[in-house]
Amino acid sequence: xxxxxxxxxxxALLGRRRGLVLALIPAVVIALAVxxxxxxxxxxxxxxxxxxxxTLALPLVALLASSAVLGPEIDDGSIVYLIAKPVPRRSVVLxxxxxxxxATLALGALPLLLAGLVLDxxxxxxxxxxxxxxxVAGTTYTALFLALAALTRHAVVIGxxxxxxxxxxxxxxxxxxxxLAIGAWGQEIAASVSDAVTAPGTGLLYAVLAATxxxxxxxxxxxxxxxxxTLRGDE
Amino acid sequence: MPEQPVPRTGxxxxxxxxxxxxxxxxxxxxGTIASALFLSGFRNAFGLGRSGKSKVLPFLLLxxxxxxxxxxxxxxxxxxxxxxxLGYARYASATQILVSIFVAAQAPVLFSRDLRHGxxxxxxxxxxxxAAYAVARWAALLAATLVFLLVPIVALxxxxxxxxxxxxxxxxxxxxxxxxxxxxxxxxxxxSGLIASVSxxxxxxxxxxxxxxxxxxxxVTAVQGISDEQGELRVGEVAGLFSPYSLYRGxxxxxxxxxxxxxxTGAVMTAAYFAVxxxxxxxxxxxxxLRYRRIAGR
Numbered sequence: 014x015x016x017x018x019x020x021x022x023x024x025a026l027l028g029r030r031r032g033l034v035l036a037l038i039p040a041v042v043i044a045l046a047v048x049x050x051x052x053x054x055x056x057x058x059x060x061x062x063x064x065x066x067x068t069l070a071l072p073l074v075a076l077l078a079s080s081a082v083l084g085p086e087i088d089d090g091s092i093v094y095l096i097a098k099p100v101p102r103r104s105v106v107l108x109x110x111x112x113x114x115x116a117t118l119a120l121g122a123l124p125l126l127l128a129g130l131v132l133d134x135x136x137x138x139x140x141x142x143x144x145x146x147x148x149v150a151g152t153t154y155t156a157l158f159l160a161l162a163a164l165t166r167h168a169v170v171i172g173x174x175x176x177x178x179x180x181x182x183x184x185x186x187x188x189x190x191x192x193l194a195i196g197a198w199g200q201e202i203a204a205s206v207s208d209a210v211t212a213p214g215t216g217l218l219y220a221v222l223a224a225t226x227x228x229x230x231x232x233x234x235x236x237x238x239x240x241x242x243t244l245r246g247d248e
Numbered sequence: 249m250p251e252q253p254v255p256r257t258g259x260x261x262x263x264x265x266x267x268x269x270x271x272x273x274x275x276x277x278x279g280t281i282a283s284a285l286f287l288s289g290f291r292n293a294f295g296l297g298r299s300g301k302s303k304v305l306p307f308l309l310l311x312x313x314x315x316x317x318x319x320x321x322x323x324x325x326x327x328x329x330x331x332x333x334l335g336y337a338r339y340a341s342a343t344q345i346l347v348s349i350f351v352a353a354q355a356p357v358l359f360s361r362d363l364r365h366g367x368x369x370x371x372x373x374x375x376x377x378x379a380a381y382a383v384a385r386w387a388a389l390l391a392a393t394l395v396f397l398l399v400p401i402v403a404l405x406x407x408x409x410x411x412x413x414x415x416x417x418x419x420x421x422x423x424x425x426x427x428x429x430x431x432x433x434x435x436x437x438x439x440s441g442l443i444a445s446v447s448x449x450x451x452x453x454x455x456x457x458x459x460x461x462x463x464x465x466x467x468v469t470a471v472q473g474i475s476d477e478q479g480e481l482r483v484g485e486v487a488g489l490f491s492p493y494s495l496y497r498g499x500x501x502x503x504x505x506x507x508x509x510x511x512x513t514g515a516v517m518t519a520a521y522f523a524v525x526x527x528x529x530x531x532x533x534x535x536x537x538l539r540y541r542r543i544a545g546r
Contacts, residue, residue: 041467049470057478061470065467069466076455080452081451168451169450169451169455174349177345177348178345178349182345
């Protein structure tokens with residue numbers, strides 16, 4: 014890891030409007046939780062933690078964070094100045110991954126805990142469960158999207174198709190997709206912490222193993238793509 | 249080399265006519281430029297006239313958007329159903345993820361690329377005004393979104409007519425769905441175009457558009473669900489005014505007998521839904537025009 018790259022990536026992530034939108038997504042989730050809690054009984058509308066926070070806001074934050082640390086540099090070609098420095102490519106990727114990962118934890122997983130506690134403070138274990146599941150899913154999402162960003166210019170759209178179409182739309186229709194859906198693995202881990210969360214049914218061991226393998230594999234792959242990086246023009 | 253003083257010749261300079269033939273053919277005005285810009289923009293939105301890679305995504309999305317319609321028509325004929333299992337107007341709601349990804353991904357193609365690469369200066373150096381450029385781009389995206397929304401409706405309609413369902417009823421329902429599709433396309437084009445023209449980075453614009461469209465819809469749907477549970481229907485109706493897809497659902501339940509959560513009740517609320525739909529579209533276009541006026545003023 015390299016502290017200069019971490020500092021530059023943090024600036025790229027939080028600088029200007031990007032940081033604003035990144036903060037706006039969890040802010041919407043928490044604001045919704047506060048409004049619902051203020052107007053209704055405790056425990057009403059707890060589904061939003063799952064339906065909005067976990068399945069929509071968390072992947073969007075991970076997608077925005079991981080494409081922000083790598084995407085623009087590859088897009089405008091300035092990545093060559095970075096990889097021309099005598100810093101191992103893997104440590105470039107690892108530094109960038111750490112920045113995106115911390116942002117996803119802080120702005121994707123932590124709001125799940127806050128929203129859960131706001132909606133129903135009598136049962137903190139459920140909120141902790143969603144936050145833990147969100148942390149695991151966020152870790153994996155960030156790694157996968159970073160690998161996509163290193164692989165293709167259309168990383169954001171492919172990432173969206175994966176989250177919304179594959180996990181969301183098709184995952185709701187074909188239950189077998191749970192074996193290949195990051196969200197389902199995170200939910201499995203959440204279910205092992207609190208009984209209030211329904212388990213998708215892949216088993217805890219599979220969920221943890223799959224998330225670990227995909228995370229490590231994706232970060233390694235991103236490093237490998239950067240190692241054999243070729244410049245391409247914009248189409 | 250010592251600098252030679254440039255002799256000041258005053259008025260004695262002449263422009264020599266070297267005898268080249270000047271252009272004396274017809275000159276097209278800015279209307280032609282705008283329509284050419286519209287046509288190329290419309291083609292570019294589907295990747296036509298661009299690299300092969302750019303064609304993959306829009307046509308993949310179009311195929312995915314058409315697939316359920318084909319399956320529905322197939323299922324209908326297979327089981328001899330006497331009505332479509334999924335109404336025309338409900339179709340866009342059911343496939344809103346695909347529609348959102350299409351506009352979010354293709355709006356930057358039309359709005360961000362010229363800004364990012366600075367080629368906007370070349371367009372604005374022509375006799376075309378910045379407003380006309382903005383409107384041409386907007387119209388191109390609107391047309392592309394409309395095609396995206398209308399293709400499955402047409403497929404369903406053709407299937408229904410060929411299966412000899414009641415012709416006048418099907419025509420009426422399809423026409424209503426087409427009208428609603430125009431309103432939805434107006435809103436989506438305005439929102440995605442404005443975001444893409446403000447944000448030059450492609451990935452950022454895509455995620456921001458998706459966040460506005462789908463996260464907004466998720467929030468509104470949650471509020472509508474809770475207000476329905478609590479019996480406070482008015483809250484849900486008002487909340488529905490704040491997201492394009494909930495406006496579309498409200499408009500659909502006003503025009504057709506499709507059922508959605510907390511549909512607008514009363515003439516005032518229904519009128520408000522349609523007014524907001526048109527206003528969002530107009531505001532988006534105005535925002536894009538203003539944005540390009542600022543760019544041209546630089």
